[in-house]
Amino acid sequence: MKILAYLETLDGALKKTAFETITAALTLAKQSGGSVVGLVIGSADTTQAGVYGLADCLVAKHALLEKQSTSAFAETIAQAAKAENADVVILPASSTGKEIAPRLAVKLEAGLAPDTVALDASGGNLVATRPVFAGKARLNVKITTAKKVATIRPNVFTAKKADAAATVTNRDFAPTLADNHVKATVTSVSRNTGKLDVAEADIIVSGGRGLKGPENFHLVESLAGTLGAAVGASRAVVDAGWRPHGEQVGQTGKTVSPTLYIAAGISGAIQHLAGMSSSKVIVAINKDKDAPIFQIADYGIVGDAFEVLPKLTEKVKSVVHR
Amino acid sequence: MNILVGLSQVPDTTTKIVIGADNKAIDAKGVKYIMNPYDEFALEEALRLKEKNGGTVTAVTVGGDTAKEVLRTALALQVDKAIFIKADSADSFVIASNLAAVAQESKPDVILFGRQSIDYDSFQVAPMVAELLDMPSVTMTSKLEISGTSLTAERDIEGGKETVSASLPAVISAQKGLNEPRYPKLPDIMKAKSKPIEERAASATSARTEIVSMELPAAKGKGKIFSDSDGDISELVKLLHEEAKVI
Numbered sequence: 001m002k003i004l005a006y007l008e009t010l011d012g013a014l015k016k017t018a019f020e021t022i023t024a025a026l027t028l029a030k031q032s033g034g035s036v037v038g039l040v041i042g043s044a045d046t047t048q049a050g051v052y053g054l055a056d057c058l059v060a061k062h063a064l065l066e067k068q069s070t071s072a073f074a075e076t077i078a079q080a081a082k083a084e085n086a087d088v089v090i091l092p093a094s095s096t097g098k099e100i101a102p103r104l105a106v107k108l109e110a111g112l113a114p115d116t117v118a119l120d121a122s123g124g125n126l127v128a129t130r131p132v133f134a135g136k137a138r139l140n141v142k143i144t145t146a147k148k149v150a151t152i153r154p155n156v157f158t159a160k161k162a163d164a165a166a167t168v169t170n171r172d173f174a175p176t177l178a179d180n181h182v183k184a185t186v187t188s189v190s191r192n193t194g195k196l197d198v199a200e201a202d203i204i205v206s207g208g209r210g211l212k213g214p215e216n217f218h219l220v221e222s223l224a225g226t227l228g229a230a231v232g233a234s235r236a237v238v239d240a241g242w243r244p245h246g247e248q249v250g251q252t253g254k255t256v257s258p259t260l261y262i263a264a265g266i267s268g269a270i271q272h273l274a275g276m277s278s279s280k281v282i283v284a285i286n287k288d289k290d291a292p293i294f295q296i297a298d299y300g301i302v303g304d305a306f307e308v309l310p311k312l313t314e315k316v317k318s319v320v321h322r
Numbered sequence: 323m324n325i326l327v328g329l330s331q332v333p334d335t336t337t338k339i340v341i342g343a344d345n346k347a348i349d350a351k352g353v354k355y356i357m358n359p360y361d362e363f364a365l366e367e368a369l370r371l372k373e374k375n376g377g378t379v380t381a382v383t384v385g386g387d388t389a390k391e392v393l394r395t396a397l398a399l400q401v402d403k404a405i406f407i408k409a410d411s412a413d414s415f416v417i418a419s420n421l422a423a424v425a426q427e428s429k430p431d432v433i434l435f436g437r438q439s440i441d442y443d444s445f446q447v448a449p450m451v452a453e454l455l456d457m458p459s460v461t462m463t464s465k466l467e468i469s470g471t472s473l474t475a476e477r478d479i480e481g482g483k484e485t486v487s488a489s490l491p492a493v494i495s496a497q498k499g500l501n502e503p504r505y506p507k508l509p510d511i512m513k514a515k516s517k518p519i520e521e522r523a524a525s526a527t528s529a530r531t532e533i534v535s536m537e538l539p540a541a542k543g544k545g546k547i548f549s550d551s552d553g554d555i556s557e558l559v560k561l562l563h564e565e566a567k568v569i
Contacts, residue, residue: 071459076419095478099459111531114446133443140535188480189485192482196481203568262484271336301549301558318559
């Protein structure tokens with residue numbers, strides 16, 4: 001299979017998801033006996049892609065692409081996929097990738113497997129595994145069309161460095177775009193400065209009703225700060241207005257897969273568990289030893305989050321040096 | 323303003339998932355179904371747009387027989403028209419094609435969806451419908467302002483927000499925070515029972531994906547449990563550092 005890997009950039013540099021996309025694409029190419037071509041939109045330094053084994057990369061440039069319109073991005077990727085005769089296009093399941101992929105799939109008359117956690121091309125088909133019901137179940141889906149599109153969940157396909165770094169050859173790609181390809185345009189971006197987002201973080205410290213009030217979340221923030229982690233929250237505390245929607249982890253919030261998830265004062269309602277159970281290591285702190293959160297925890301502390309969090313923060317400080 | 327809102331029916335968030343006998347879907351026995359929570363924000367926004375600008379709200383559902391219930395809820399909340407398309411498919415392209423067909427006929431100015439249905443979590447339908455109709459789309463919308471034929475929307479992105487502008491007609495998918503959905507009143511629920519729901523045959527679109535199997539995630543082994551003593555917490559931190567190697 002010929003695979004096109006769409007590599008996301010931010011401020012001229014490849015994002016972490018780009019390296020994960022390269023790893024996923026190279027794995028598929030190896031299974032199916034094919035090759036991978038990367039695609040970046042706009043100016044970016046692609047040198048780092050070589051570290052992860054990518055040797056061939058298209059660089060798409062067009063004045064209309066500067067408007068950051070996902071519809072124009074989708075058209076560009078579709079044209080690149082056709083020009084390269086790609087069988088499969090892999091994108092990250094990021095906020096942008098999730099807007100681009102459905103449009104791209106329609107343009108290529110391709111089946112789309114969204115937000116996948118595993119891809120398998122060994123049997124000649126493309127079978128994708130993806131969590132459904134926010135992770136309460138997994139679906140194995142076969143794409144039945146000739147052309148295929150898949151998005152990969154961030155933080156799941158661990159980027160692997162190549163044994164020997166490749167030298168990236170950049171090839172200019174000039175898509176044919178018209179004003180009509182630019183539909184919705186991004187006029188401004190505001191970033192939560194100094195705050196990590198749960199969707200992207202390697203470590204998350206989440207707080208729940210066990211913290212008893214919004215004024216106590218500094219205990220969660222303090223541990224998160226020590227670990228370089230993002231702050232998460234249960235639905236109960238978001239609904240109560242203690243924390244913003246953006247921090248909610250669970251079936252009606254964000255689904256996350258960090259390396260380490262620490263749940264403090266969260267009992268583990270099924271809809272919360274659904275959103276974080278695919279975390280690699282789970283630590284639960286709860287004073288109720290029968291709380292459901294302990295059933296999926298790798299490590300648990302039975303105790304009051306008030307007392308445990310400050311102690312934990314102190315002990316963590318002695319092993320991490322940030 | 324002519325508004326179309328797509329609604330889907332999903333298992334309640336407290337549902338414990340049991341895989342069905344065919345290993346391809348959940349066992350529906352004993353499952354309580356609700357309107358997809360994100361669709362509540364889409365429906366509320368549709369009603370508010372109508373209240374502000376006049377016009378009509380049409381609710382459309384593509385799904386199995388029981389999914390019609392969400393249209394009853396929409397009728398109780400005073401949507402003007404309800405359309406039901408029976409197509410029990412998990413393939414997003416099939417669903418998007420059926421929805422686009424309704425839109426092609428009713429020519430809405432705004433099409434609203436929830437950001438994703440919380441069953442198959444695909445996040446595909448809104449941009450697919452937009453692409454099929456050659457319209458702009460904004461997903462994960464937490465704020466929407468429409469003036470004349472132009473819209474400004476705020477959408478959630480990783481670590482922040484993006485402000486997006488586009489022209490109508492457009493497809494919008496709603497994120498939590500867009501509004502505070504209202505509840506239907508009991509007399510309206512009663513009245514909605516006798517309101518008409520227009521049923522349409524599904525289009526002959528072929529699915530582009532096929533479910534091979536559905537499975538439960540691998541069960542975790544029992545974790546290590548500690549007390550809140552200083553010694554235990556030290557031991558846990560040591561394990562996280564040396565055994566799990568995550569800090």
